[in-house]
Amino acid sequence: MVNQAIISMKKLLFLLGLTLACNLLCAQEIKRVxxxxxxxxxxxxxxxxxxxxxxxxxxxxxxxxxxxxxNVAAFKDHNVKLLLVSLDLPGDYPGNLRKFINQHHYASQVVWLEDMKADEYCPKIDSTWHGTIPVSLFVNNQTHFRQFLNRQVTDPQVQLLLQQMTK
Incomplete structure:
Protein backbone atom coordinates (compact mmCIF):
# COMPACT_ATOMS: atom_id res chain seq x y z
CA MET A 1 0.00 0.00 0.00
CA VAL A 2 2.87 2.38 0.80
CA ASN A 3 4.54 1.48 -2.50
CA GLN A 4 1.37 2.31 -4.44
CA ALA A 5 1.12 5.66 -2.65
CA ILE A 6 4.73 6.43 -3.60
CA ILE A 7 4.09 5.42 -7.23
CA SER A 8 0.95 7.57 -7.33
CA MET A 9 2.87 10.52 -5.86
CA LYS A 10 5.63 10.09 -8.44
CA LYS A 11 3.05 10.04 -11.24
CA LEU A 12 1.42 13.17 -9.85
CA LEU A 13 4.78 14.98 -9.58
CA PHE A 14 5.65 13.90 -13.12
CA LEU A 15 2.35 15.23 -14.45
CA LEU A 16 2.77 18.49 -12.55
CA GLY A 17 6.29 18.87 -13.95
CA LEU A 18 5.08 18.11 -17.45
CA THR A 19 2.27 20.67 -17.08
CA LEU A 20 4.72 23.28 -15.82
CA ALA A 21 7.10 22.61 -18.70
CA CYS A 22 4.24 22.88 -21.20
CA ASN A 23 3.12 26.16 -19.66
CA LEU A 24 6.64 27.55 -19.90
CA LEU A 25 6.88 26.55 -23.55
CA CYS A 26 3.44 27.95 -24.28
CA ALA A 27 4.46 31.21 -22.64
CA GLN A 28 7.46 31.51 -24.98
CA GLU A 29 8.09 35.13 -25.77
CA ILE A 30 8.10 35.95 -29.45
CA LYS A 31 10.48 38.83 -29.81
CA ARG A 32 9.92 41.50 -32.43
CA VAL A 33 13.16 41.96 -34.38
CA ASN A 71 17.30 16.86 -36.58
CA VAL A 72 18.57 19.72 -34.44
CA ALA A 73 17.56 17.68 -31.38
CA ALA A 74 19.54 14.73 -32.79
CA PHE A 75 22.59 17.03 -33.05
CA LYS A 76 22.28 18.34 -29.49
CA ASP A 77 25.87 17.26 -28.76
CA HIS A 78 26.98 19.79 -31.39
CA ASN A 79 25.03 22.61 -29.71
CA VAL A 80 23.15 23.51 -32.91
CA LYS A 81 20.62 26.31 -32.58
CA LEU A 82 17.50 26.71 -34.71
CA LEU A 83 16.04 30.19 -35.06
CA LEU A 84 12.60 30.38 -36.67
CA VAL A 85 12.05 33.84 -38.16
CA SER A 86 8.37 34.46 -38.78
CA LEU A 87 7.41 36.62 -41.74
CA ASP A 88 3.76 36.70 -40.73
CA LEU A 89 1.81 39.92 -41.21
CA PRO A 90 1.68 42.55 -38.45
CA GLY A 91 -1.95 41.69 -37.66
CA ASP A 92 -0.89 38.14 -36.72
CA TYR A 93 1.74 39.30 -34.22
CA PRO A 94 1.82 38.33 -31.44
CA GLY A 95 -1.55 36.66 -30.69
CA ASN A 96 -2.24 34.55 -33.77
CA LEU A 97 1.42 33.68 -34.14
CA ARG A 98 1.72 32.51 -30.52
CA LYS A 99 -1.46 30.44 -30.91
CA PHE A 100 -0.08 28.85 -34.09
CA ILE A 101 3.27 28.04 -32.45
CA ASN A 102 1.51 26.46 -29.46
CA GLN A 103 -0.77 24.39 -31.69
CA HIS A 104 2.24 23.03 -33.57
CA HIS A 105 4.34 22.54 -30.42
CA TYR A 106 7.42 24.34 -31.77
CA ALA A 107 10.23 24.13 -29.25
CA SER A 108 12.75 26.34 -31.06
CA GLN A 109 13.20 30.05 -30.56
CA VAL A 110 10.75 32.03 -32.68
CA VAL A 111 11.12 35.70 -33.53
CA TRP A 112 8.93 37.92 -35.66
CA LEU A 113 10.57 40.07 -38.33
CA GLU A 114 8.86 43.43 -38.24
CA ASP A 115 10.54 44.63 -41.44
CA MET A 116 7.99 44.39 -44.24
CA LYS A 117 10.09 45.38 -47.26
CA ALA A 118 11.40 42.09 -48.61
CA ASP A 119 13.31 43.83 -51.38
CA GLU A 120 15.39 45.51 -48.66
CA TYR A 121 15.88 42.70 -46.13
CA CYS A 122 16.31 39.66 -48.41
CA PRO A 123 19.65 40.68 -49.95
CA LYS A 124 21.00 41.37 -46.47
CA ILE A 125 20.66 37.64 -45.73
CA ASP A 126 21.74 36.38 -49.15
CA SER A 127 22.11 38.04 -52.55
CA THR A 128 20.17 35.23 -54.24
CA TRP A 129 17.09 35.57 -52.03
CA HIS A 130 14.24 37.31 -53.82
CA GLY A 131 11.52 36.95 -51.20
CA THR A 132 10.24 33.40 -51.57
CA ILE A 133 9.76 31.22 -48.52
CA PRO A 134 10.68 28.93 -47.00
CA VAL A 135 14.37 29.72 -47.04
CA SER A 136 17.06 28.59 -44.65
CA LEU A 137 20.56 29.66 -43.81
CA PHE A 138 22.97 27.17 -42.23
CA VAL A 139 25.92 28.89 -40.59
CA ASN A 140 28.91 27.76 -38.56
CA ASN A 141 31.18 30.75 -38.03
CA GLN A 142 33.81 28.55 -36.36
CA THR A 143 34.35 26.53 -39.55
CA HIS A 144 33.29 29.23 -42.04
CA PHE A 145 30.39 27.06 -43.21
CA ARG A 146 27.56 28.97 -44.86
CA GLN A 147 24.82 27.41 -46.98
CA PHE A 148 21.72 29.29 -48.12
CA LEU A 149 18.77 27.25 -49.41
CA ASN A 150 16.21 29.20 -51.40
CA ARG A 151 13.59 26.43 -51.21
CA GLN A 152 11.95 23.88 -48.95
CA VAL A 153 14.32 21.20 -47.71
CA THR A 154 13.64 17.54 -47.04
CA ASP A 155 14.34 15.61 -43.87
CA PRO A 156 17.41 13.85 -45.39
CA GLN A 157 18.74 17.19 -46.68
CA VAL A 158 18.52 18.71 -43.20
CA GLN A 159 20.44 15.71 -41.82
CA LEU A 160 23.13 16.00 -44.49
CA LEU A 161 23.55 19.75 -44.02
CA LEU A 162 23.78 19.34 -40.26
CA GLN A 163 26.51 16.74 -40.75
CA GLN A 164 28.42 19.07 -43.08
CA MET A 165 27.92 22.08 -40.82
CA THR A 166 29.13 20.33 -37.67
CA LYS A 167 32.25 18.58 -39.02
Whole structure:
Protein backbone atom coordinates (compact mmCIF):
# COMPACT_ATOMS: atom_id res chain seq x y z
CA MET A 1 0.00 0.00 0.00
CA VAL A 2 2.87 2.38 0.80
CA ASN A 3 4.54 1.48 -2.50
CA GLN A 4 1.37 2.31 -4.44
CA ALA A 5 1.12 5.66 -2.65
CA ILE A 6 4.73 6.43 -3.60
CA ILE A 7 4.09 5.42 -7.23
CA SER A 8 0.95 7.57 -7.33
CA MET A 9 2.87 10.52 -5.86
CA LYS A 10 5.63 10.09 -8.44
CA LYS A 11 3.05 10.04 -11.24
CA LEU A 12 1.42 13.17 -9.85
CA LEU A 13 4.78 14.98 -9.58
CA PHE A 14 5.65 13.90 -13.12
CA LEU A 15 2.35 15.23 -14.45
CA LEU A 16 2.77 18.49 -12.55
CA GLY A 17 6.29 18.87 -13.95
CA LEU A 18 5.08 18.11 -17.45
CA THR A 19 2.27 20.67 -17.08
CA LEU A 20 4.72 23.28 -15.82
CA ALA A 21 7.10 22.61 -18.70
CA CYS A 22 4.24 22.88 -21.20
CA ASN A 23 3.12 26.16 -19.66
CA LEU A 24 6.64 27.55 -19.90
CA LEU A 25 6.88 26.55 -23.55
CA CYS A 26 3.44 27.95 -24.28
CA ALA A 27 4.46 31.21 -22.64
CA GLN A 28 7.46 31.51 -24.98
CA GLU A 29 8.09 35.13 -25.77
CA ILE A 30 8.10 35.95 -29.45
CA LYS A 31 10.48 38.83 -29.81
CA ARG A 32 9.92 41.50 -32.43
CA VAL A 33 13.16 41.96 -34.38
CA UNK A 34 14.59 43.92 -37.28
CA UNK A 35 16.77 42.48 -40.02
CA UNK A 36 19.83 44.08 -38.39
CA UNK A 37 19.11 41.96 -35.28
CA UNK A 38 19.01 38.79 -37.39
CA UNK A 39 22.24 39.77 -39.15
CA UNK A 40 23.91 40.37 -35.79
CA UNK A 41 22.75 36.94 -34.53
CA UNK A 42 24.18 35.30 -37.65
CA UNK A 43 27.47 37.20 -37.58
CA UNK A 44 28.16 36.72 -33.87
CA UNK A 45 26.92 33.16 -33.37
CA UNK A 46 29.52 31.02 -31.64
CA UNK A 47 27.55 27.84 -32.28
CA UNK A 48 26.21 26.20 -35.45
CA UNK A 49 23.04 28.08 -36.38
CA UNK A 50 20.12 27.45 -38.69
CA UNK A 51 17.97 30.46 -39.50
CA UNK A 52 14.69 29.48 -41.11
CA UNK A 53 12.42 32.15 -42.60
CA UNK A 54 8.81 30.99 -42.65
CA UNK A 55 5.17 32.06 -42.18
CA UNK A 56 2.17 30.35 -40.66
CA UNK A 57 0.27 30.57 -43.98
CA UNK A 58 3.11 28.87 -45.94
CA UNK A 59 2.38 25.15 -46.32
CA UNK A 60 5.93 24.12 -47.37
CA UNK A 61 7.28 26.06 -44.38
CA UNK A 62 5.02 24.18 -41.99
CA UNK A 63 6.04 20.84 -43.50
CA UNK A 64 9.77 21.37 -43.00
CA UNK A 65 9.88 22.86 -39.48
CA UNK A 66 9.35 19.48 -37.74
CA UNK A 67 12.29 18.08 -39.75
CA UNK A 68 14.47 20.94 -38.54
CA UNK A 69 13.42 20.50 -34.93
CA UNK A 70 13.86 16.72 -34.98
CA ASN A 71 17.30 16.86 -36.58
CA VAL A 72 18.57 19.72 -34.44
CA ALA A 73 17.56 17.68 -31.38
CA ALA A 74 19.54 14.73 -32.79
CA PHE A 75 22.59 17.03 -33.05
CA LYS A 76 22.28 18.34 -29.49
CA ASP A 77 25.87 17.26 -28.76
CA HIS A 78 26.98 19.79 -31.39
CA ASN A 79 25.03 22.61 -29.71
CA VAL A 80 23.15 23.51 -32.91
CA LYS A 81 20.62 26.31 -32.58
CA LEU A 82 17.50 26.71 -34.71
CA LEU A 83 16.04 30.19 -35.06
CA LEU A 84 12.60 30.38 -36.67
CA VAL A 85 12.05 33.84 -38.16
CA SER A 86 8.37 34.46 -38.78
CA LEU A 87 7.41 36.62 -41.74
CA ASP A 88 3.76 36.70 -40.73
CA LEU A 89 1.81 39.92 -41.21
CA PRO A 90 1.68 42.55 -38.45
CA GLY A 91 -1.95 41.69 -37.66
CA ASP A 92 -0.89 38.14 -36.72
CA TYR A 93 1.74 39.30 -34.22
CA PRO A 94 1.82 38.33 -31.44
CA GLY A 95 -1.55 36.66 -30.69
CA ASN A 96 -2.24 34.55 -33.77
CA LEU A 97 1.42 33.68 -34.14
CA ARG A 98 1.72 32.51 -30.52
CA LYS A 99 -1.46 30.44 -30.91
CA PHE A 100 -0.08 28.85 -34.09
CA ILE A 101 3.27 28.04 -32.45
CA ASN A 102 1.51 26.46 -29.46
CA GLN A 103 -0.77 24.39 -31.69
CA HIS A 104 2.24 23.03 -33.57
CA HIS A 105 4.34 22.54 -30.42
CA TYR A 106 7.42 24.34 -31.77
CA ALA A 107 10.23 24.13 -29.25
CA SER A 108 12.75 26.34 -31.06
CA GLN A 109 13.20 30.05 -30.56
CA VAL A 110 10.75 32.03 -32.68
CA VAL A 111 11.12 35.70 -33.53
CA TRP A 112 8.93 37.92 -35.66
CA LEU A 113 10.57 40.07 -38.33
CA GLU A 114 8.86 43.43 -38.24
CA ASP A 115 10.54 44.63 -41.44
CA MET A 116 7.99 44.39 -44.24
CA LYS A 117 10.09 45.38 -47.26
CA ALA A 118 11.40 42.09 -48.61
CA ASP A 119 13.31 43.83 -51.38
CA GLU A 120 15.39 45.51 -48.66
CA TYR A 121 15.88 42.70 -46.13
CA CYS A 122 16.31 39.66 -48.41
CA PRO A 123 19.65 40.68 -49.95
CA LYS A 124 21.00 41.37 -46.47
CA ILE A 125 20.66 37.64 -45.73
CA ASP A 126 21.74 36.38 -49.15
CA SER A 127 22.11 38.04 -52.55
CA THR A 128 20.17 35.23 -54.24
CA TRP A 129 17.09 35.57 -52.03
CA HIS A 130 14.24 37.31 -53.82
CA GLY A 131 11.52 36.95 -51.20
CA THR A 132 10.24 33.40 -51.57
CA ILE A 133 9.76 31.22 -48.52
CA PRO A 134 10.68 28.93 -47.00
CA VAL A 135 14.37 29.72 -47.04
CA SER A 136 17.06 28.59 -44.65
CA LEU A 137 20.56 29.66 -43.81
CA PHE A 138 22.97 27.17 -42.23
CA VAL A 139 25.92 28.89 -40.59
CA ASN A 140 28.91 27.76 -38.56
CA ASN A 141 31.18 30.75 -38.03
CA GLN A 142 33.81 28.55 -36.36
CA THR A 143 34.35 26.53 -39.55
CA HIS A 144 33.29 29.23 -42.04
CA PHE A 145 30.39 27.06 -43.21
CA ARG A 146 27.56 28.97 -44.86
CA GLN A 147 24.82 27.41 -46.98
CA PHE A 148 21.72 29.29 -48.12
CA LEU A 149 18.77 27.25 -49.41
CA ASN A 150 16.21 29.20 -51.40
CA ARG A 151 13.59 26.43 -51.21
CA GLN A 152 11.95 23.88 -48.95
CA VAL A 153 14.32 21.20 -47.71
CA THR A 154 13.64 17.54 -47.04
CA ASP A 155 14.34 15.61 -43.87
CA PRO A 156 17.41 13.85 -45.39
CA GLN A 157 18.74 17.19 -46.68
CA VAL A 158 18.52 18.71 -43.20
CA GLN A 159 20.44 15.71 -41.82
CA LEU A 160 23.13 16.00 -44.49
CA LEU A 161 23.55 19.75 -44.02
CA LEU A 162 23.78 19.34 -40.26
CA GLN A 163 26.51 16.74 -40.75
CA GLN A 164 28.42 19.07 -43.08
CA MET A 165 27.92 22.08 -40.82
CA THR A 166 29.13 20.33 -37.67
CA LYS A 167 32.25 18.58 -39.02
Missing amino acids: KIADIQRMIDTSTQPLIVNFWASWCTPCIHEIPWFEK
